[in-house]
Amino acid sequence: MKRALLLLAACGGSSSPAMPDAAPDSSAGSGERTLDNCATSIDPSVPAPYATLFRCVTMTATATDLVITTRGLPPHRSYYYGASSPNYEAWDARGGAYHANPNTLSEHDATFTIPLAPTSRNLTITSALVDGVVNTSGSEYRGGPVGVALDSTLLFDALAAPGDDIAQEQYTFDEWNAHPAPSGEYHYHENSPGPLAVLARAGTTGVEAYGLMCDGTFVLGCTELDGSAPDQSNLDAQNGHTGTVGPLTARYHVHLCPSWTAHPRPYTPEIQAYSTCNVR
Ligand SMILES: [Zn+2]
Numbered sequence: 221m222k223r224a225l226l227l228l229a230a231c232g233g234s235s236s237p238a239m240p241d242a243a244p245d246s247s248a249g250s251g252e253r254t255l256d257n258c259a260t261s262i263d264p265s266v267p268a269p270y271a272t273l274f275r276c277v278t279m280t281a282t283a284t285d286l287v288i289t290t291r292g293l294p295p296h297r298s299y300y301y302g303a304s305s306p307n308y309e310a311w312d313a314r315g316g317a318y319h320a321n322p323n324t325l326s327e328h329d330a331t332f333t334i335p336l337a338p339t340s341r342n343l344t345i346t347s348a349l350v351d352g353v354v355n356t357s358g359s360e361y362r363g364g365p366v367g368v369a370l371d372s373t374l375l376f377d378a379l380a381a382p383g384d385d386i387a388q389e390q391y392t393f394d395e396w397n398a399h400p401a402p403s404g405e406y407h408y409h410e411n412s413p414g415p416l417a418v419l420a421r422a423g424t425t426g427v428e429a430y431g432l433m434c435d436g437t438f439v440l441g442c443t444e445l446d447g448s449a450p451d452q453s454n455l456d457a458q459n460g461h462t463g464t465v466g467p468l469t470a471r472y473h474v475h476l477c478p479s480w481t482a483h484p485r486p487y488t489p490e491i492q493a494y495s496t497c498n499v500r
C-alpha cells in the first residue's frame with residue numbers, strides 16, 4: 221500500500237500514464253525500431269491466447285511448451301538507448317522527480333520455455349511472502365529477466381537489487397516505466413504503456429494485459445483478458461488469483477492496477493506460483 225501510494229504521488233495521481241511518443245511509421249526516423257517494423261514471427265503451432273498477444277518476438281510451441289525469444293530491444297523511443305541510437309530521445313524529468321540511472325540499454329537475447337500447462341507450487345501467497353525484499357524467500361522469482369512483455373521488453377520481478385528499494389528505483393524509470401540494469405537489460409517492473417500499445421495496434425480495446433512470466437503466470441492490468449472486471453475479493457498479496465485467462469481455465473495471473481482503491485498494486489509478481497522458470 222505504501223509503495224503504491226508513492227507511485228501515485230510520483231505520477232501526479234494518474235494511474236494510466238499518458239502514451240509517450242510511440243513513433244508510428246509515419247514519423248519514425250531512419251533505422252528506428254518500432255512496433256510496425258520489428259521482426260515478429262509467430263509459428264502456426266502457437267495456441268491461443270499467446271499467438272495474437274505479442275509483437276517483436278519469435279514464438280513457437282511444442283506439445284508441452286511455449287517458446288518465446290526476444291532481443292530485449294524495446295520498439296519505442298527511450299533516453300536509455302543512448303544518444304547515437306535512432307530510438308534516442310531526451311530525458312524528461314517529469315517535474316524534477318525523475319533522474320536517469322547511468323546505464324545504457326543493449327540487446328539481450330533471451331529465450332523463455334514456458335509450460336503450456338504449468339504445475340502449481342500450491343503456495344499460499346501472503347503479505348509475509350510478498351515483502352518487497354530480495355532473498356527473503358525461496359519462493360521468489362530469481363533475479364534478472366523472468367518474463368517477457370507483449371512488446372518484447374523483458375520483465376523483472378517486483379524486487380530491486382539487494383539493498384535497494386523499488387519505490388526509490390522507480391524514479392529512474394523512463395516514460396515507459398522502464399530502466400536498464402547495469403548489464404544493459406532494459407526491463408519493466410510495473411505497468412507500462414508499452415504493452416498496451418501492442419493491444420491498441422491489434423485493435424483490442426477495453427483490455428489491459430502486460431506480459432507473461434517465465435513460469436506461466438500471466439501479468440494483466442485492471443481487466444481480465446476478456447475485458448471483464450476482475451473479482452477483487454480473492455486476490456492474494458501480489459494481486460494474484462486463479463481463474464480464466466482467455467481460453468485458459470484455472471490459470472494463475474496477477475493484476476497490475478494502481479487505481480484500485482483496495483488493491484492498488486503496480487508491480488509484477490514477486491513470488492513464483494508455478495514450478496518452473498526456464499530462461500536462457
Ligand atoms: Zn529494475
Ligand SMILES: [Zn+2]
Nearest residue numbers: 444450461463
Ligand atoms: Zn483475474
